[in-house]
Amino acid sequence: MTDVELGVPLRDVEESMLEFEGKRYLDGRASxxxxxxxxxxxxxxxxxxxxxxxxxxxxxxxxxWSLSHMRELVATVNVWRGQGAPSQFERSDKTADIDALTFADKDGRIRRFDEALFDTYADGIVVLHRGRIVYERYFGALEPHLPHACYSVTKSYAGALTAAFVHEGVLDDSKMIPHYLPELRGTAWQDATLRQVMDMQTGLAHTEEYAPGDRSSDAWTYRIASGRRPRPDSYGGPRTACDYLRTVRKQGTHGEAFAYKSINTDVMAWVMARVTGRSFAQLLHERLWSPLGCEEDGYVIVDPIGLPLAGGGLNATLRDLARFGELIRREGEWNGKQLIPASVVHDIQEGDHPAKLPAIGYSYRSQWWVPHNELGAIEARGLYGQRIYVAPKAEMVIARFASHPLAPARYNDVISVPQMLALGRMLRE
Amino acid sequence: MTDVELGVPLRDVEESMLEFEGKRYLDGRASxxxxxxxxxxxxxxxxxxxxxxxxxxxxxxxxxWSLSHMRELVATVNVWRGQGAPSQFERSDKTADIDALTFADKDGRIRRFDEALFDTYADGIVVLHRGRIVYERYFGALEPHLPHACYSVTKSYAGALTAAFVHEGVLDDSKMIPHYLPELRGTAWQDATLRQVMDMQTGLAHTEEYAPGDRSSDAWTYRIASGRRPRPDSYGGPRTACDYLRTVRKQGTHGEAFAYKSINTDVMAWVMARVTGRSFAQLLHERLWSPLGCEEDGYVIVDPIGLPLAGGGLNATLRDLARFGELIRREGEWNGKQLIPASVVHDIQEGDHPAKLPAIGYSYRSQWWVPHNELGAIEARGLYGQRIYVAPKAEMVIARFASHPLAPARYNDVISVPQMLALGRMLRE
Known part of the structure; x- marks a missing residue:
């Protein structure tokens, strides 16, 4: 598709384009x-x-459009909010101050906070400070009551639940995966511990790349197997998520290096489902959506035999995303109830050794990203710019949805990592 | 699939079977x-x-199972309940009395009310008397908060909305369909009025039969076009609902006879969408779900390009179905607001000439069935036993979901028509 085919409205086209990897795309407003x-x-x-x-x-x-309308394209299972009244956020509006906040992006360019939202294709953002909404904006197709695709932010929900079950003794993260899932004997996970799976430290013969225009990566085949892409006539591969997982072979060593593979999360959630007898969607309802008093039902994309996809299938409203972030900032306690053990939150915040992700200085623990920064932040991150940013030292939570032209987080990070840090510094003062 | 393959639990199989059309099926409990x-x-x-x-x-x-889990199988669009608190039903429990009510079915067999629910494969039932819940039961896969497939009960929602727009002057039911949808010139609807479409009095070269095991009827092809059945490799027909509708040719005369064709409803809803600029799902939200204070979001199955299917795609909870029935019993008024004009309700209640449906003595008006009985009842009816039964003279509303082995209503009617009448007589006393 060329630029001209995108149907830019009658305005200055030159001004409406942004360039990534040598290719030009409509900017946040024009798209x-x-x-x-x-x-x-x-x-x-x-x-x-x-x-x-x-x-x-x-x-x-x-x-x-589609990231705010996923259920109109694929089969999904509901995450029920329950019967209670929704929990209410207090508000302490700081829109004008935050809009005008300036910061230097990673390339040294000075940007305004509000303009940076357009430059990162934000669909919406909610900022909490001390639990109050200080900033809330929606763009494009997103509305406050509409669930938006979370992509891999889903993993951090699943990771927090799994870590909670480990803490409660329901799961033992030192056990090998086949202890829980005998059908994964003989696969890559034969000798992987649950902890290695939770921390993405498995050696898998499975590639996961989202380079523009290139769908040769195994992750794209997995999307076919799990019902998120149409099956080409010539396709002869697995036809369910579990069937795909059973084909994955080992490559390298487990426990040595960080290697981000979404299929680990689906194995992890499969373990939870097998042991608890509850689907991921049911667990989200019981342990989070209902006790948090979420405003709207969420939903999870399911595979062709109804398995909710924990690697990236969750859809939620922005405020409900913010509720989960605030729960983590409160170390798992909500209205006097400990929904996630505090020790689980502390363990995530401590992270792993950043040397395992030298390129960005992050580490990864229980499906959360740890930037080891001055705000004590942890992050849930998803393709196209989905994000929960929990910054305890700034008493701040950012929930943010986006639909960037390019899937990998690095295209967002150039702007949004310094943007979030700058906002945390401002609110901390 | 033989009886034995159905995996009957360890109990007396002979006792667990019912026979229809010479074939035996697991009964309501065993299935x-x-x-x-x-x-x-x-x-x-x-x-x-x-x-x-x-x-x-x-x-x-x-x-x-699947009638309580449709969204896990197909793409759907949400019918948002809105932000308000749900409206509450008062309760005046009459479970014991109603369970023990006996009545003669159409074949003269005496049945108990509660047993008859199993014999008609009920998934759930709510009975309102003077607006209070007097009876509420759930079976099988259905739960109070789970939306269930409404099938053609959907039509009665769409019909009430269309009739309301006619009453308000937004639509003119004497106009030919191409007045609103020029793309249907040259099709069967070229010279059909909106009223003829609303009352299923069109002559269409399109068959709609749901005989067990026979999928040769055009209605089954329409399900492929509209995304409710998988496309066989050999399929070369239309790939959206609208594209299918454009292929339908006239057969016979419009306005002469009742001929039940679900595609009329999708044409009717297409007219509404074109004129109001709102999708059927948006209209359900704005005009019914939100003002009625529905408890849960509903949803509508969409076709491959996102069109909500008004002919049979709605899914709702039983209590929310009952709210709509109660609205109609109250002649369209809810908490002081006239959501549907009273004259629309009266017009439906008056019905058409029963001679047009001599086999069952009903008539049909604005997508509602009119039995012309002593309770002044009108009915919304859907495949497999879905039903709203509004009986003003008994101040009664019945909302009922079922998953009968056979799709056509007649297999249910043998029992449920006299059952509902008997309950109305009991409550009227």
């Missing part, structure tokens, strides 16, 4: 799916339809 | 999907999986 008319009309015009079978709903600029 | 283990386990055993691609999720006994 607003309402302006572009995606999925508007009954029926939408042919060149403005977003369908599952086109295999492009996660491509830019379609993703600017 | 409980929890007992049979459908979709239980991570992953479910191969012989207990229910998938979209098997093209059998609507077949018995799988339908006993």
């Amino acid at each position: 607003d799916p309402r302006e572009l008319g995606w999925m508007r009309g009954a029926p939408p015009p042919k060149d403005r339809r977003i369908t599952f079978e086109s295999d492009s709903y996660f491509d830019f600029p379609q993703n600017r | 409980d999907p929890r007992e049979l283990g459908w979709m239980r386990g991570a992953p479910p055993p191969k012989d207990r999986r229910i998938t979209f691609e098997s093209d059998s999720y609507f077949d018995f006994p799988q339908n006993r």
Whole structure:
């Protein structure tokens, strides 16, 4: 698709483009799916339809609509909020101050906070300070009550639950995976411990890359098996998530190096489901959505036999994402109840040795990213710019959805890592 | 699938079977999907999986699970309940009396009310008397907070909304369909009025039969086009609901006879969407779900380009179904607001000439069934036994979900028509 085909409204096209990896894309404003008319009309015009079978709903600029409408494209299971009244946020509005905040991005360019949201294709952001909403904005297709794709932020929900079960003695993270899932004997996970899976320290013959235009990575095949991409006629591979997992072989050594593979999370959630007898969606309802008093039901994409995909299938509203971040900032305690053990939160905050991720100085623990920064922050991170940022030393939580043209976090990080740090510093003062 | 393959639990198999059309089926208790283990386990055993691609999720006994889990099989759009607190039902429990009520079915057999629920494969029932819940039961896979497939009960929601728009002057039911949808010129609807479509009095070259085991009817092809059945490799037909509708040709005369064709409803809802600029799901939210104070979000199955299917795609909880029934019993008024004009309700209650449906003595008006009985009842009816029964003269509303082995209503009607009438007579006293 060329730039011209994207149907830019009548305005200065040159000004409306951003460049990544030598390619130009409509910027955050110009790619607003309402302006572009995606999925508007009954029926939408042919060149403005977003369908599952086109295999492009996660491509830019379609993703600017589809990430707020995933259930209209794929099968999903509900995460029920329960019968109680939603918990309420107090508000202490700081919109004007935060909008005007300036910071230097990683390339040294000075940016305004509000403009940086457009430059990172934000669909929405909620900032909590001391538990109060100080900033809340929605863009494009997102609305306060609409669940948005969390992608790998899902992993941090699953990781917190798994770590809680380990703390409670329901699971033993020193056990090998086949102890819980005998059907994974003979696979890569034959001699991997649950802890190695939780910390992404397994050696798997499985590639996971999301380079633009390249779908040769194994992660794309896994999406076919798990029902998130249409099956080509020629496809002869596994037809469920579990069937795919059973084909994965070992490569290298477990426990030596960090290697981010989403399939580890689905193995981890499979262990939880097997042992508790509850699906990931049920556990989210019982342990988080209901006791947190979430405002809206969430949902999780399911595979062709109904398995909720814990590696990246959760969809939630921005405020409900913020509730979970605030729970973690409060060390797992909510209205006098310990929903996640405090020791689990502390263990995540401590992280692992940053040398394992030298490129960015982060470490990774129980499916959370640890930047080891001055705010004591931990992060849940997902493709296209999904984020929960919990910064205890600034008493701040940021929940943020985005639909960036490029999937990998690094395209967002250039701007959003210094942006979040700058906001934390401002609120800490 | 033979009887033996259905995995009857260890009990007297002979006692657990019912016969329809010379074929034997597990009865209501023995086909409980929890007992049979459908979709239980991570992953479910191969012989207990229910998938979209098997093209059998609507077949018995799988339908006993899938009708409470449609969104886990197909793409859907949310019907948001809004932000307000749900409206509350008062209760005046009459379970014991109603359970013990006896009545003669159409074949003269005396039945107890509670046993008749099992004999008609009920998934749940709520009975309101003077707006209070007097009876509420759930069976099998259904739970109070779970939306269940409404099938053609959906039509009565769509019909009430369309009739309201006609009353408000937004639509003119004397206009020909192409007045609103120029793309339907040259199709069967070229010279059909909106009113003829609303009342199913069109002559369409399109068959709609749901005989067991026979999928040769056009309605089954329409399900492929609209995304509710997998597309066979050999399929070369339309790939969206609207594209299918554009292929339908006229057969016979419009306005002469009642001919029940679900595609009329999708045309009707397409007109609403075109004129209001709101999708059927948005209209349900704005005009019904939010003002009625529904307890849970509903949802509607969408076609491959996101069109909510008004002919049969709605899923709702039983209590929210009852709220809609109660709204109609109150002649469209709810908490001082007229959500549906009273004249629309009166017009439906008046019905059409029963001679148009001589076999059952009903008539049909604005997508509602009118039995012209002593209770002044009107009914919303859907495949497999879905029902709203509004009986003003008994101040009674029945909302009921079921998953009968056979789709057509007549298999249910033998028992449930006299059952509902008997209950109305009892409550009227």
